[in-house]
Amino acid sequence: MSVRGCLLVGIEGTHASGKTTLVHALTAHYRERGLLVDCTGEPARTSPFIEEIVIHGKGVFDLPTEIDLFAMQLAATLRAARHHRLLVCDKTVVNVLAYARMVLSAPPGSHNAQVLAAMAGFCRAWAPDAYDAVFYLPDHYQHPADPMRAKVAHLQAETGQAVSDTCADVGLPLIDVPGGLDTAGRVAWIARRVDPLLTEVTG
Structure with a gap:
């Protein structure tokens, strides 16, 4: 189901799986074809909360940080979808x-647990109908010295499993992209599955 006539395609996977590179390559692919397309960025890259924690070493991952990221992800998606035919997320x-769920302490009955449950309830109600297709990247790359990744590099496998499990929990289907493809191969593989969706939406 498109959002205001904009097809939403999500790119998922753990960190350093090539999501951002692929998002930009897919966007370029469809722009070259004359489609009105845009992509969303990664909210963590512009979050002042994450900057304090990761870059400046102040504080820890807490509930306000995660709520801010949640809201930014939603806002970026909805605002970009307003004026485009395809949005690559x-x-x-x-x-x-x-x-x-990974970084917050949330004992049963705690405030954190209640908020996480509310976030999960929203995702169950919204995400399966909002995203038209979500592609999961299985590869785990070694990333260069990146201050945004340094504190979570050891969680790469755990993060990938958490994303898969949470998508299953909220009923968001994932389409597994074959491993070992380069960026061009990934674009071609995904485009073969997105093109029919674009035809359906345009009628």
Whole structure:
């Protein structure tokens, strides 16, 4: 189901799986074909909360940080979808939920647990109908020295599993992209599955 006539395609996977590179390559692919297309960025890259924690070493991952990321992911998606035919999303809002579940302490009955449950309820109600297709990247790359990744490099496998499990939990289907493809191969593989969806939406 498209959002205001805009087809939403999500790109999922753990960090350093090539999501952002692929998002931009897919966007370029469809722009070259004359389609009105845009992509969302990664909210963590512009979050002042994440900057404090990761770059400046102040504080920890807490509930306000995760709520901010959740809201940013939603807002970026909805605002970009208003004026485009296709939107390629760097992660889905479910990814934010998965990561929040990993980093937050949430004993049963606690405030954190209640908010996470509310986020999960929203994802169940919204995400399966909002995203027209979500592609999961299985590869785990070694990333260069990146201050945004340094504190979570050891969680790469755990994050990938958390994303898969959380998508299953909220009912968001994932389409597994074959491993070992380069960016051009990934674009071609995904485009063969997105093109029919574009035809359906345009009628």
